[in-house]
């Protein structure tokens with residue numbers, strides 16, 4: 001086919017695609033009315049996991065799975081607003097990795113609320129000022145986001161979904177490389193780029209900031225003093241900074257896992273993860289007896305770490321991610337039995353395991 005004919009065919013398909021999108025939107029509108037009547041949530045992570053799985057199974061053409069997911073992300077984002085819309089709080093200001101994660105998770109048709117700090121994100125959701133919050137939990141290079149982890153203990157909110165985001169850090173600044181004296185960034189990003197900093201700027205002062213956006217702002221304001229920031233391309237775009245070098249994280253596959261927190265509980269999908277924490281009594285073998293329960297029920301532990309309890313000195317809280325759903329066997333009975341060996345056992349939530357990177 002020649003170019004004009006190909007374009008004619010594309011126009012024909014576009015007419016069909018738009019008609020089908022309208023047809024889908026009118027079904028979604030009806031779903032929204034049913035949800036309004038039953039006061040059930042607009043965002044349904046278990047249904048989305050099922051939908052993305054079906055789309056991946058259907059995909060046999062030229063479109064990469066990631067592209068198809070991104071298209072559906074926006075289609076579903078429109079559904080959110082067709083069903084009445086909702087608000088999402090994240091660690092601001094605009095341009096942070098949490099901002100990017102929120103856009104990847106919910107698309108561009110939801111109202112995003114930048115907050116000052118993780119506690120403010122929890123607070124906004126707890127007070128129903130926002131419907132969901134986006135909180136980074138761990139990074140594949142830098143490890144746990146400890147300030148965020150501590151907040152899960154005191155909240156009544158649930159983790160209802162998760163999203164993984166590939167983090168590509170850049171050196172941002174409006175000065176020449178040899179003029180750089182101070183590097184500003186969020187502590188997590190400084191950790192992710194530790195080796196690169198040592199190799200390239202061994203003499204630079206490192207200054208921690210509350211977010212990568214705050215670092216970008218300082219790089220603008222203090223450029224004449226030799227300031228540069230480490231952050232994402234979105235921060236560079238928002239602050240008019242040049243990307244002096246990109247992909248500076250020590251591990252190319254640098255990925256952060258974010259939790260979506262809210263008031264609702266997510267139903268089992270058959271491929272779920274449960275996040276929880278527990279404390280054990282100070283008796284010999286008490287931690288082993290908990291771990292043995294998971295072994296007895298054949299439950300795989302995807303993550304385990306300890307943090308000071310901050311209530312009693314030298315008492316620790318163990319944070320665990322386990323494969324499975326807390327309301328489904330075998331994890332359900334396993335957790336009932338684990339509770340007998342713990343002074344505290346708190347389930348933060350069960351949610352679909354991420355199927356692919358966004």
Ligand SMILES: O=C(O)C(=O)C[C@]1(C(=O)O)C=C[C@@H](O)C=C1
Pocket residue numbers: 028031032042043044045047048051075076079080083
């Ligand atoms: O199935 C639903 O509950 C819907 O509201 C529809 C829909 C969609 O667009 O497919 C929209 C939002 C939900 O998170 C899941 C799916």
